[in-house]
Amino acid sequence: MPSPAPASSVRRLAKKALRIVLLVTLFMAMAGIGAYVSLTLIIKGEDTVIVPDLVGKDILYGLEILSDLGLNTRVKGTAYHDQVPKNHVIDQDPDAGAAIKRGRDVKVRVSRGAETILMPNLEGLSLQQTRILLTENGLCQGVLSGMTSPRFDPGQIMAQYPPPGGIVSRNTCADLLISQGPSSPAFSMVDLSGLSLESAIRQLEQLQLAVGTIRIVLRTGTPLDTIVDQIPPAGHRVAPGNSVDMAVNRSNEERLTGGTENADQVELFRFSLENGFLKKRVQVRMNLPQISLSLFDDFLAPGQEIWLLIPKSGNPTILVYVDGQLVETRIM
Template sequence: MVFMRPCWLKKHAGRDNLMNRFGILGKILLLASAMVLVTVLSAWVIFTFLTRGGEVTVPDVKGQEMGAALEILSRQKLGLSIAATDYDASVLPEHVISQDPDAGVRTRKNRIIRVVMSLGTRTVHVPNLAGLSLRRVELQLSQSGLKVGKVARAHLAETDSGTVISQAPLAGVFAARGQEVDVLLSEGAPVLTYLLPDLTGFPVEDVLATIRAWGLKAGRINNIESTDLPPGTVTATHPLPGSAVQEGQTVNLTVTTLPKPGKTFPIVLYQYVSPPGFIPHHLRLVLSAGQGASEVFSQMIEPGTSVTIPVPVPRTGILRAYVDGSLLEEKDVP
């Protein structure tokens, strides 16, 4: 006897087989996902370990000489590359101005550290300043990036006054930008200096010839009437005897003339006692009358000596006495 399975039972069995197949596939996928996750996590752990184990801290090489900077970086398993060069007066040539990355940064080993190398101070050629005036020197140095330093002056024959005759540093050498250049200016040929001798008591013609022979100039001639000295006798000079005078300086004279006929002047006697000691004193008498003033006496008086000087007074005025250039006294005359 043959039994037949019902149709609904066949359908149910097929459904169970399909479910079994999907269950196995899900388990396989779940297992594969777990393995992938484990692999990724393992790789991340290994990468992190390897990466952190290969990091170093970038050392500070700023201001270091290039060879020393390379040695310092090499100790940390780092390299060096010159990214650029620049002028920097505060950093010596062939030394590091800056670096990238900066000091203290964590980075991987074997990384190249880029640095800027110093070329030192920017230098310029010192121009030739010989023969230039001080104003042109200032302009020339300014255009070259330099400054005027100390300015000295000296007399030198065959040179134009006010022009440069020497400089330091010398022309053509290299100097740091902004450096000062010292110059020596000429004041022309040396000027002769004399001590004016006592020319009083000599004829005015002889005195004028002597003044011109020394390279001096004859200035104003003041006349004073006198009966004690021959007409044309020099009684005073300005500057005073013994004064330092330079070539080309003017010397004024006081010269005697005869009184006008029939005209007499009152005489004022001025007495002076020179202090005792070893040094003579210069006595000078100046008579101011009307709108003018004239020197009536100028002479060195020995120490401890008493002198009486007659002073003709043509009109009312003031007699001033000077000793060694300082006013001693003044009084109304006659």
């Protein structure tokens, strides 16, 4: 019968077995941790990206870069900035270098350019080109004036104020002097008798003559609402820019007298700009004996309407111009 193994041998075997179990356990734990870390890095690498630096970059470039990274661009506002050019990014949120998930928003603030700019040179441009250039630079059109010039074609800008090259603030309005072309020689005044007031004014504009005083008279036996008198008379020598006074035949005797019964009365004048796509300049002038007043001069959007209170006293004539063209005349 074999003798039992010594106790020391049993203990050595037990320690050896325990050591093997611990090594296996440690190996499995390390393998699990490694797999977890690897999987986490893979998942994280697929779902997150590093935000690029967009400050100072063109907004279209930034939009393209963020789109390629699977991020959304959100413009949180615009502001004037002396250092960042127009349409370039002033700042961003999150900052460059931040790690965010795909599909998240990156908010940017876009520059509108410097608040002060150099006034562009408008000389030689057409009025349409000038308006486009002013709008692109955040400027506006001011007072329009015209005069003859042998050097500039009709409609070209001859001079401006503020002058080109000066530093101006945004929203500054530029007053413009527009060429009317070479001066025309004197010619014989045409006969306006029998024409309607609107037709007579259109003919004067074609001849580059100004509308002077418009009077209301009563001539029996003569068609109503037609021109019955003019100064200068037909055949008189006139030159472009001269004023022509006219008398219109009207039958309403109460309105002709201009007496005290309507001296304090007013009438509502309404004008609506026709539908379209662009704003147009609308001018409303009131002609009275010996005086011509500007009642309205501004740009209106298509379909926009203006209301003006016109005094009845003196039988004023209202002239409406759209982009420099006479579109309506009315005797109040």
